[in-house]
């Protein structure tokens with residue numbers, strides 16, 4: 001695929017495919033390079049996306065890929081290892097397509113606390129986002145690990161929420177807020193998430209107690225897949241690459257959308273960021289083309 005594109009999009013999740021759809025329909029020459037590991041892959045269903053609520057995440061992407069292909073967008077399975085200024089995209093395996101503009105839509109990685117059982121149940125009954133999966137476990141016996149604000153929030157979905165501080169020590173004020181909201185606190189080191197018969201059954205503490213729960217919420221550490229942006233020199237703030245509202249980074253010609261720049265972006269938000277970037281990016285390309293045409297015209301006479 002050593003061709004030249006108007007835009008190479010790195011990452012083919014909701015953000016990247018949405019960018020590709022708008023640019024394909026704007027008759028741009030576009031390639032999407034995707035390594036096939038979207039963040040929400042462990043979840044069976046995707047929620048809070050108007051008109052797509054409950055759809056399997058893979059079905060949304062499948063539909064998106066079919067749509068962009070209709071407009072001539074090239075889909076490439078592969079991993080981008082780097083981008084040289086100008087731009088030359090370097091794929092694992094050696095291909096080096098060129099692009100006038102780059103969109104990075106590579107998402108993020110969720111790093112979970114090192115508690116046995118958590119990773120195995122991630123996206124099933126170990127959850128993080130109440131807006132994505134809270135409704136599905138409403139009124140159940142819920143546990144919240146290590147984040148007071150998260151526990152106060154989850155109480156919206158169930159009367160039976162237990163807070164497990166684990167390694168953190170809530171302040172007196174936080175304990176008062178939890179008590180006022182009707183959230184009991186069970187202190188102690190968490191040793192594992194108990195899973196029996198293919199279901200989460202409870203939270204085990206170091207003293208051997210098992211507090212029965214059917215779902216557990218935990219806030220992961222979110223780490224952006226932003227190596228390409230960092231290497232290109234994009235400006236960061238608090239560890240995240242900074243963009244303007246259209247997704248433009250501090251490096252000319254480089255745009256970034258979705259979870260790679262915004263950990264709060266849900267699927268619908270990530271898709272919206274992609275569409276907004278495509279508009280702005282196409283205008284940027286048009287401006288370059290007008291300037292080039294004017295230069296040629298002035299040379300001719």
Ligand SMILES: Cc1cc2nc3c(=O)[nH]c(=O)nc-3n(C[C@H](O)[C@H](O)[C@H](O)COP(=O)(O)OP(=O)(O)OC[C@H]3O[C@@H](n4cnc5c(N)ncnc54)[C@H](O)[C@@H]3O)c2cc1C
Nearest residue numbers: 011013014015035036037039040047080107258259266267
């Ligand atoms: C368990 C779980 C459940 C969730 N459920 C919901 C839900 O119900 N509703 C909701 O709105 N949100 C949900 N989310 C959040 C949702 O996953 C994100 O909002 C969404 O994935 C962000 O889209 P994105 O396109 O930015 O990133 P992603 O969907 O993660 O896509 C990024 C893509 O880039 C690719 N990539 C990364 N690096 C490279 C590289 N170097 N080269 C090529 N390709 C690369 C990846 O393989 C991936 O395909 C959930 C998250 C989790 C963890």
